[in-house]
Every structure is written in C-alpha cells, then in structure tokens.
Amino acid sequence: MAGESEASKHICKTSSKSIYGDYMQDYKILAKKELCPWTYHLKVSAPLIAKKILAGQFIIIRPNKHSERIPLSICGWNRDEGYIEIIIMACGRTSREACEKNVGEKFEDVVGPLGKRSHVQKYNGSCVLIGGGYGTGAIIPTARDLKSTGNKVIGVLGARNKELLIMEDELREVCDEIMVTTNDGSAGTEGFVTHALQNIMDHKTVAMVLAIGPVPMMMAVSNMTRGKDIECWVSLNAIMVDGTGMCGACRVSVAGETKFACFHGPDFNGHHVDFDELTKRQKMFMEKEQLAMKAFKEKGK
Numbered sequence: 291m292a293g294e295s296e297a298s299k300h301i302c303k304t305s306s307k308s309i310y311g312d313y314m315q316d317y318k319i320l321a322k323k324e325l326c327p328w329t330y331h332l333k334v335s336a337p338l339i340a341k342k343i344l345a346g347q348f349i350i351i352r353p354n355k356h357s358e359r360i361p362l363s364i365c366g367w368n369r370d371e372g373y374i375e376i377i378i379m380a381c382g383r384t385s386r387e388a389c390e391k392n393v394g395e396k397f398e399d400v401v402g403p404l405g406k407r408s409h410v411q412k413y414n415g416s417c418v419l420i421g422g423g424y425g426t427g428a429i430i431p432t433a434r435d436l437k438s439t440g441n442k443v444i445g446v447l448g449a450r451n452k453e454l455l456i457m458e459d460e461l462r463e464v465c466d467e468i469m470v471t472t473n474d475g476s477a478g479t480e481g482f483v484t485h486a487l488q489n490i491m492d493h494k495t496v497a498m499v500l501a502i503g504p505v506p507m508m509m510a511v512s513n514m515t516r517g518k519d520i521e522c523w524v525s526l527n528a529i530m531v532d533g534t535g536m537c538g539a540c541r542v543s544v545a546g547e548t549k550f551a552c553f554h555g556p557d558f559n560g561h562h563v564d565f566d567e568l569t570k571r572q573k574m575f576m577e578k579e580q581l582a583m584k585a586f587k588e589k590g591k
C-alpha cells in the first residue's frame with residue numbers, strides 16, 4: 291500500500307510541524323557538569339518546555355528507548371535559548387543511564403512541564419527554603435520568585451560533607467542570605483538543616499518554609515513547624531509513572547484525602563502529609579530496582 295504509507299509520512303511531517311512550529315524538540319544535552327560524585331548538572335535543549343515551565347513544576351525523562359521514565363525537578367531554564375537545567379543523582383539504573391549521556395547526545399524523550407507551580411505570595415515574615423541533595427537545585431526557581439515578589443528569602447542547604455554540597459553559589463544569587471550545614475562540620479555549621487531552621491526560627495519571624503529533599507528531612511521540617519503559624523510546603527517525590535494523574539502510582543494521603551503527587555502537587559502542605567505511607571510506598575519496588583541495577587552493571591544494559 292505505497293499510497294497509504296506516502297500519505298501517513300506526509301501526515302506525520304505535517305502534524306509534527308504544526309505541533310512544534312519552528313522548534314526542533316530533540317532533547318540534546320548542551321552542557322554537563324559533575325557537581326559531586328554521581329551527581330550531574332545538565333542543560334538540555336527543550337524549547338517548548340523552557341517556554342512554559344514555572345517554579346515548582348517538573349519533567350519526566352526517558353534517557354534511552356528501552357529505559358524507564360523518571361521524574362526530575364527543574365533548577366533553571368532559558369526561555370530565549372530554549373533549554374532547561376536539571377540535576378540528576380545517579381541512585382539507580384535509569385538515573386545512571388541519564389548521567390552516562392554526554393554533551394551532544396540526546397534523551398529519548400522529555401515530557402513537561404508537569405505538576406503545579408509552587409505557592410508564591412507576599413508573606414509577613416521570612417521565607418525559608420531548604421534543599422537537600424537534588425532539592426538544593428529544585429528550590430532555586432521558587433526562591434527567585436519569592437524574592438521578586440518582595441519577600442525576604444533565606445536559603446538553607448545541607449549535605450553529609452563539603453564534597454557533597456551543591457549549587458551553593460547559584461542559591462546565594464537568589465536569596466537574601468543562605469545557611470550551610472554539613473553533618474561532619476567540614477563546611478558551614480556542623481549538623482543538619484533542621485538545626486539551621488531552628489536557629490532561624492529562634493531569631494526571626496518565619497512565615498513560610500519550603501523543603502525539598504529526602505523524605506525524612508521533609509518530615510522533620512514539617513514536624514518542627516507544626517502549630518507555629520508557619521506555612522510549610524514540601525515537594526513530594528512519590529513514585530511516578532505517567533505524571534499526568536492517570537495511573538495512580540503517585541498517590542499520597544494529604545489531610546486524609548487521596549491526592550496524586552504529579553497532578554495535585556508535587557508541593558503539598560507538609561503538616562497534612564502522611565509521611566509513613568509515602569515512605570512505605572517508595573520502597574515498594576526496592577527488590578526489582580536492585581535486580582535492575584545488578585543486571586545493568588553485569589551486562590551493561
């Protein structure tokens with residue numbers, strides 16, 4: 291059916307032109323920088339996403355044709371040059387596949403922007419933005435928005451040691467002040483981000499806190515701010531599949547109601563999140579994840 295295949299070729303060409311206009315969505319890696327062992331900052335060509343993305347939203351990438359799809363936060367973008375910036379921590383098979391890409395190579399596909407914009411308004415008190423791991427990058431766009439809305443913004447970043455601290459200069463640029471903590475005291479103040487938060491709460495009027503990072507950190511921040519007239523937002527890293535509210539994989543309980551982190555969030559009121567359930571659900575596929583990583587290491591696929 292030569293005629294049909296010619297026609298379908300034409301339809302694909304026409305429809306891709308009408309959807310994408312003048313843009314080529316090829317998701318090419320434009321720049322790559324190692325921030326610390328197994329953690330990379332990438333600039334990825336994605337003009338349509340760069341045009342629309344807002345602070346707090348995220349993307350889902352598929353590094354290679356046969357890879358799983360993984361959600362990632364955005365730590366920056368350039369609307370004119372058509373790229374987005376992400377930080378990837380290679381913690382398992384798919385994130386490792388993504389980190390193995392080099393400049394000039396491409397991701398198979400990138401979907402976004404997904405999720406809702408972070409909550410931004412003028413507050414009567416300081417806004418404290420807390421990042422751990424990749425979360426240190428993820429808080430940057432919201433910090434910038436809060437500051438341009440006229441708020442006093444304090445950034446807090448923490449890591450196990452000096453070598454694992456990332457995005458300090460970039461965070462400093464969008465905050466009025468920043469506080470650094472390391473578990474071993476090799477940089478900033480010795481301790482956890484929660485110690486820095488306690489210090490800030492002891493000396494300033496805090497109106498709002500946003501925490502992005504490991505679940506125990508977000509849970510601790512939520513517990514510390516509960517009952518204190520402080521708004522507390524956390525960005526939930528539930529397991530996601532489609533990222534559009536259709537599959538139910540990312541369901542979380544917030545104030546006793548079932549919500550989809552990808553669609554209703556990812557930011558939620560931390561005082562109402564059922565963190566125990568989130569922790570259990572995150573571990574659901576641990577055995578399969580370990581097997582996938584083992585196979586990847588053994589066979590390189």
Ligand SMILES: Cc1cc2nc3c(=O)[nH]c(=O)nc-3n(C[C@H](O)[C@H](O)[C@H](O)COP(=O)(O)OP(=O)(O)OC[C@H]3O[C@@H](n4cnc5c(N)ncnc54)[C@H](O)[C@@H]3O)c2cc1C
Nearest residue numbers: 360361362363378379382383384385424527528529530579
């Ligand atoms: C909204 C959102 C934003 C995120 N932003 C970033 C980011 O900016 N940078 C970054 O490095 N990581 C981010 N993550 C976490 C990242 O998606 C997981 O680390 C990644 O999916 C792990 O996949 P893997 O195959 O490499 O590892 P695996 O070995 O498969 O999993 C390791 C752990 O990652 C989590 N995970 C696995 N699959 C998924 C999935 N499909 N969705 C969510 N979590 C999963 C689980 O807790 C699992 O135990 C984000 C997650 C969410 C939900």
Ligand code: FES
Nearest residue numbers: 531533535538552
């Ligand atoms: S990832 Fe499928 S509903 Fe959220």
